[in-house]
Amino acid sequence: MRRPTPLPTPEEPPRRAAADRGGSARGAASDSAPALAPEAQRREIPARASASRRRSSEPAAAEETAPIPEWIDDAPLFAPEPLRPVDREAVPVDAPAEPPGEAEPTVRLGDVWRSARARRRAIRSEVRRFTVRQRRRRIVWLSVIAAVVLLIAASIGSAYSPLFAVQRVDVVGTSQLDAQTVAHALSGQIGTPLAAVDESAVKAALVQFPLIETYTVEAQPPHDLVVRIVERTPVGFIQYPSGYSLVDAAGVQLSMSSTPPSGYPALTVSDTSSTAFRALGAVIRALPTQLRSIVTAGSAQTADDVTLTIGGTGTRIVWGSADESAEKAKVLETMMVSRPPQGVHVYDVSSPSAIVVQ
Known part of the structure; x- marks a missing residue:
């Protein structure tokens, strides 16, 4: 902001006029006054010099000073200059002044590329430094x-x-079958990796043996293939015009012969697929080994009408249904000890809690 210019003081012109008048009066007096003594003149000379200096430092004479308008008294001492907007983009505040005569340096593409590459390297270095644990995990x-x-x-x-x-096939669980014969039937698997043994080929080889009820194949590294067999249990034979068929409890024909197989009872049923045959087969399989060995015949008209015959004496055992066969067999063995079959015609164990002996 520019400093305001001071206005002249109204009292100065009258004082200047009075001074002029006083000077004139002093001049006249000096002309009329008698000459002063030398000491008085020496004192007056410095006074005149100081007065002249004072007069030279005062403003111009009253006649040279313009008259002061009346509105000056009511006007403010100074008028502020209006502020101008500053364009900060055009004139930066902190921008250093460029030395005169110095040209602006040129930026090359190679410098830009090297700067960008250095920046990328620095960023990668910082990223690697802050992700050490994550990279280790x-x-x-x-x-x-x-x-x-x-x-x-x-x-x-x-x-x-x-x-x-x-390299070797082991057959386990055979009693009626020849294990070597079964292993020879599976010789086609020799040389095959254990994990690539063909299950369908094994099944096709074992189907040739009707006595096999179920089987499992186990691989025992490094070179053994174990086949575990569960044989079918024959329950008796059925007489046909063509011969005698040995069957199991499911009615599967195990063998065919022209003579009755020894050690098995003769079965009399209408059909091997009937419920009466399934009940008869279940009863024979539930008999203890000693009791089964003396049974020579079995018959069933229905599932609740199973009858067995003991050989030698012809004693009949009325079994009833296949329910509670284990309990019935236990009660029958106890009764046969106290009442042997030689003196008994019928053992009725259809109700194991109330056995009847005739």
Whole structure:
């Protein structure tokens, strides 16, 4: 802001006029006054010099000073200059002044590329510094996963490789069948990797043996194939015009012969697929070994009408249904001890809690 210019003081012109008048009066007096003594003149000279200096420092004479308008008294001492808006973009405040005569440096593409590359390197370095733990955990997990994958791949590869090929077939659980005959039927699996054994081929080879009820195949590394067999249990034979058929409790024909098989009872049923035959087969299978060995015949018209015959004496055992067969067999053995079959015609165990002997 510019400093205001002071206005002249109204009292100065009258004082200047009075001074002029006083000077004139003093001049006249000096002209009329007698000459002063030398000491008085020496004192007056400095006074005149100081007065002249004072007069020279005062403003111009009253006649040279313009008259002061009346409105000056009511006007403010100074008028502020209006502020101008400053364009900060055009004139930056902190921008250093460029030295005169110095040209602006040129920016090359290579310098820009090198600066960007250095910046990218610095950013990558900071990222690596702040992600050390995360990268370590990732490396550990990737290592574990890779080890598991390699282990699985190695296991699968070795299982299907000749290192684990079948070199021997073991047959377990046969009593009526010849184990060597069954193993020879499975010889087609020799040389096959344990993991690639053909289940359908094994089943087709074992179907040739009717005495096999169920089987399981187990691979025992490095070179053994174990076949566990559950044989069918014959319950008796049925006489047909063509011969005698040995059957199990399910009615499956196990063998055919022209003579009655020894050690098995003769069965009299209308059909091997009927409920009466299934009940008869279940009863014979539930008999203890000692009791089964003396039974020579069995018959059933319905599922609740099972009857057995003891050989030698012809004693009949009225069994009833196949329910509670174990309890009935236990009660029958106890009764046969106290009442042997030689003196008994009928054992009625259809109700095990109330056995009847005739």
